[in-house]
Amino acid sequence: MLENNAVAVVFALGSALTIAWGTVVRHRIAVASGENRSGAIWDAIKQPTWWVGVASALFGYLLQIVALAFGTLLVVQPILVLSLMFTLPLSAKYDGRRISASETAWAGLLTAAVAILVVRGNPAPGHREPDLSVWLVCLGIGAVILLAFFVYALQQAAALRALVLGSITGAIMGYVAVLSKAVVDVFSDAGTAALLASWELWTLIAFAAIGTAVQQASFNAGPLKNSLPAMTVVEPLVAFVLGYIVLGEKFQIEGWEYAYMAAAIAVMTISTVILSRKSIDEEEASAAGGANHTDTEAAPNAGATGAETAAS
Structure with a gap:
């Protein structure tokens, strides 16, 4: 294309x-x-x-x-x-x-x-068919580092665990972004049959599934404010680095x-x-406001019930 x-x-x-x-x-x-x-x-x-x-x-x-x-x-x-x-x-x-x-x-x-x-x-376009050896090195190093951080996160208190898991999620989604570009290029150049037979497609699906699971774990570990900022920041940074190393994309700048x-x-x-x-x-303020509104409505009902009990 x-x-x-x-x-x-x-x-x-x-x-x-x-x-x-x-x-x-x-x-x-x-x-x-x-x-x-x-x-x-x-x-x-x-x-x-x-x-x-x-x-x-x-x-x-x-x-x-x-x-x-x-x-x-x-x-x-x-x-x-x-x-x-x-x-x-x-x-x-x-x-x-x-x-x-x-x-x-x-x-x-x-x-x-x-x-x-x-x-x-x-940014200038990179390689439409990146070297497989570069892919393998980046995937292997990334897997080892992320697994080590995941094990570390499981040993931490809730707040730090949410932060680390959020960072891991962002990194995985950075890989997903680069794999998405690779999948698109395979489909554009070779069609559906080649795409279904490509390792890029199935690796993308695996990373997306793992990323979703780790994301949910980060949400369960603690408040959203501990995980979401890290998640949102790490994803583009990892995608930038992999875009440079794997895809060969470059900003057209110098000096x-x-x-x-x-x-x-x-x-x-x-x-x-x-x-x-x-x-x-x-969002938390909105949720708190909704809870206060519910409590306000519940209070008169509770009072009426007490009065009825006393009267009886």
């Missing part, structure tokens, strides 16, 4: 927006169901809106695949980080509130950093330009952490 980063940007933005909307929908349902209540998960999945949110996530991934078919990983991956920025106004609309000045400022910095990476970096590209990556990382924590804080 013809390389066209402009088309890739359009589909990547569509993917980021779709994923953000689906995330907000599922989070709203989780809050309404009561995340800590027994049976809350089953209550959520019984709602058609929850399935709409899941479908939007799958559609968002499909748009990501299309974006990768047209453009480089180094173009698509930074734009996907903007899903976090899109989550803020969508969540604010659901909650009936305004976005704060600090949220707007950090969202602006994130957007500027992504723009610098995509526009000024102008001192590396300095401001590094600064853009740093700003993107910091903005992502802060915005993800703000998003979680708003």
Whole structure:
């Protein structure tokens, strides 16, 4: 398929927006169901809106695949980080509130950093058929490191365990991003039969399944604010490194330009952490508000019951 980063940007933005909307929908349902209540998960999945949110996530991934078919990983991956920025106004609309000045400022910095990476970096396409030996080295080293961190995480207290497991999830999803690009290239060059026979497809499925399991373990280990920021930051960083090493993609820069590209990556990382924590804080505040509303409604009923008992 013809390389066209402009088309890739359009589909990547569509993917980021779709994923953000689906995330907000599922989070709203989780809050309404009561995340800590027994049976809350089953209550959520019984709602058609929850399935709409899941479908939007799958559609968002499909748009990501299309974006990768047209453009480089180094173009698509930074734009996907903007899903976090899109989550803020969508969540604010659901909650009936305004976005704060600090949220707007950090969202602006994130957007500027992504723009610098995509526009000024102008990533060049890499190898459509990366060397298998490079793949094996990166997969082997990654597996050993991530397994060691997983064992370490199991021995830690809840907060640190959630942080480490979140980081592991982000790293695995970074591999998923690179494998997705490889799968798209195999399909574009050789068709469906070759794709089904390729090791890239089945490795992608395995990594996605493992990543989902570790992600759930990180959520179960402690508060979302301990795992989600690490997860969100590590994924693009790992994808960048693997894109350089495995796929051979490169930013078209030289000399001192590396300095401001590094600064853009740093700003993107910091903005992502802060915005993800703000998003979680708003969700927790919304959940607390819902709980207080429920308690307020329950109190008069409890009083009436007591009065009836005394009268009898």
